[in-house]
Amino acid sequence: MCADTPEYKNTLTLPETDFPMRAGLPKREPAWLERWEKIGVYDRLREKTGRKPFTLHDGPPYANGHLHIGHALNKTIKDMIVRSHQMMGFDARYVPGWDCHGLPIEWKIEEQYRKKGKNKDEVNVVDFRQECRKFAEGWIDIQREEFKRLGITGNWADPYVTMDYHAERVIAEEFMKFLMNGTLYQGSKPVMWSPVEKTALAEAEVEYHDKESFTIWVKFKVAEPADADLAGAMVVIWTTTPWTMPSNKAVVYGEDISYGLYEITGTPDECWANVGDKYLLADNLAGDVMARARLEEGQWTRVRDVPTSELEGLALTHPLYGAEGSNGEWDDLRDFRAAEFVTDTEGTGFVHCAPSHGMEEYELYRDLGMLEQVITYNVMDDGGFRADLPFFGGSYILSRKGGEGDANKKIIDKLVEVGGLLARGKIKHSYPHSWRSKAPVIYRNTPQWFAAVDKAVGDGQDEMGTTIRERALNSIDQLVKWWPQSGRNRLYSMIEARPDWVLSRQRAWGVPLTCFTKKGALPTDADYLLRDPAVNARIAEAFEAEGADCWYEDGAKERFLGADYNADDWIQVYDVLDVWFDSGSTHAFVLRDREDGTEDGIADVYMEGTDQHRGWFHSSMLQACGTLGRAPYRNVVTHGFTLDEKGNKMSKSLGNTIVPEAVVKQYGADILRLWVAQTDYTADQRIGPEILKGVADGYRRLRNTLRFMLGNLNEFEAAEAVDPADMPELERLVLHRLAELDAIVRKGYSEFNFQGVFQAIFNFATVDLSSFYFDIRKDTLYCDAATSADRRAARTVLDILFHRLTTWLAPILPFTMEEVWLERFPGDDSSVHLVDFPDTPSEWADEALAAKWAGIRQVRRVVTAALEIQRREKVIGASLEAAPVVHVADADVLKALKSVNFADICITSAVQLTGDSSPAEAFRMPESEGVGVVFEKADGEKCQRCWKILPDVGSHAHEGTCGRCSTALG
Incomplete structure (x- = not known):
């Protein structure tokens, strides 16, 4: 829409705006951050009275390194939740926090000591803790600025920090509630233990990696046979942890497994079996065991069935029984009984039991009341055997760097020496490792402090149950909404099956167990x-x-x-609390104690990654159920992990990591935020150069839509506005779509569905607006007289659109929407983030009008497609050169088309509408049955101002213009 002659071009009302096509976000975003801080946006929002509080409680990141892409995803989702609820009329509070105690920081300080040749144990513990505190403080300052750069709003001036004195006080008080309510106890049971870090670990502090382990088949001799043919027979066990053999106290079998007695009839040259040996094995596994022992078919025979009733009452001897130099260490008979956890899917059908190093064995003998007979203390905190253990004292399960130690080899060699080994090998399997030192962990029996999850909590808060487990399970189903719902199932199953909570760690940097x-x-x-x-x-x-x-x-x-x-x-007691107890207690000193907390100490939302079902969601639930009697949250929102473009886990070694800082420098924070909004964060999501390029392209399309609005709203005043009731149908159709969209946006934000919100807004902006409404109304906006009713109506709708699109998108694109807002409403105190989503009148919704226009738009698509063919074939250069004949079979649709200016809708100079049958040469589309378009060129001359080809051009006061343009020129 542009005039051919200079004098007429100057009479058009063309868009005017300084809003640039190129965003330049990396350079411009810091200025908006400074502006928000200067005018105190977050604090000014808190001054708004009469609002219902809405609190997202921040799961604290750990203060020990630069942000990774997972941090950016997490904090951006949180920010969208907070901003959107604020703009929906809540007092949306967000206090960022940091986790500061624990092994990762302590480990960093120890590494520094080792480089300097210092021994941590020789340093005053308070001095050591002060160095840990200083390290955490430094990273808090760095991470705070990195988070703010992403546009994250919140109380950055007064965050919560778990190492603040008040926080340490409350963590200790929360622990002492367990002390006082009777759930705290000291017990000795197998826990995951890091020999490298010399401390117990929680499940959430463990990750699984492939590990090559020794595997051995070991002989336990039957000591008290019930039948003569079992005399001297050997029960064979299989284990991937040879280092547990010195701590063996029993062997167990499966009640429903089929067992047999097998005799060796021949052997190869290299074999640890002897002719005449008799072995008890599960029938399903006997062949595999013989093959592992290098025995071939024909070198062994099955003698008979051995029913499990015959196994009852047998006792076994340890393979090191009577070994010279053993000092009687292994001369007690080994217990032999049935256990439910034994299977015949791998191994031998028998399981060796070292209850000090395995939970199933521990629980079996605990329930039998036999722990005192079977618990050993052979393994020290550094993973070495006690010095006085015969043969193996002073050997280590792991090397000091976490690799293979010398214990397994010494044990295997000794078993070979005494004839206790049938076979050996290696196996590659998934094995728990400390996620900090990356070294393998072991199960080790050690005195620890526990919170009992099945003991009645003596606090009288029994609405959700009497025990921590009951309260947690009932809270999950009765008090909490889960987004997505699968989060409920994950946490429920974990808490349903979990053991007592190990609260203690044998470290220095943390809140001590104050008892x-x-x-x-x-x-x-x-x-x-x-x-x-x-x-x-x-x-x-x-x-x-x-x-x-x-x-x-x-x-x-x-x-x-x-x-x-x-x-x-x-x-x-000098043990320190598990850091998950620290973060699990944050509800007490953040939600309960702060002025910007909550009245009841309960958060509206906890939002973290799916790994926090075993981490923060889990520990917060257990901790609160022990002190509050219920869950500390009402909603739990969960996001997945971030992968590269090919779906691979990000790894520095693979070189496929995406660093938030790099994305911000190249594209700007809003592009990274837009990536978050466009992805289904509830599942694992992908990111990479090509994906980010696509996000940036979509952003540019949206920016063009906003720029069009700004340009055509230049100098718009409220007095120009037209009442919706007096608007043309096309404008009222846009208002109807806004009414629909308002409901979608509010519901989406309320349900944390940012992908749904953005997709709905983006489709509306690019399809309904740019490709339809704006395309049609350009002519009216540019060429009509400034006072024309249609132009005023269109500008009124643009103003309405502006207020909704900028606010609806502000939680997702805070920088860009601030730029758009200030383009219209500059001022020292102006900010889109200080306003709410506008209320949308219910009377804007008009289903009948929408149905009518659905038919009109369907016919328009056929006309547009027909004209595109003519344009491709160079019959016409622009759609205004056409005056198509449109055949419409449906009488109601035809009536609708005649009730509007369908030529303007199609952006043609004229159009003929008819109910006659379409001729054979008419253009048709399969999805638009009953519609045919016959191309005709427009009659008349081209208006030099609006470019329409009309018969009346040249017959008006202004030369070369149509009647509408001549009138506009006055």
């Missing part, structure tokens, strides 16, 4: 733990003033026990 045990008492004694509210209060007050370091100061025990107790009678 005392009585000297000489047993953990099972009623007075073993000191439970005194006055002692607890003194600890809490000291932590508030001095932080948890005061627990380690000289004289701390005497200070906290006070005059009521003799310090010599009590032992001070």
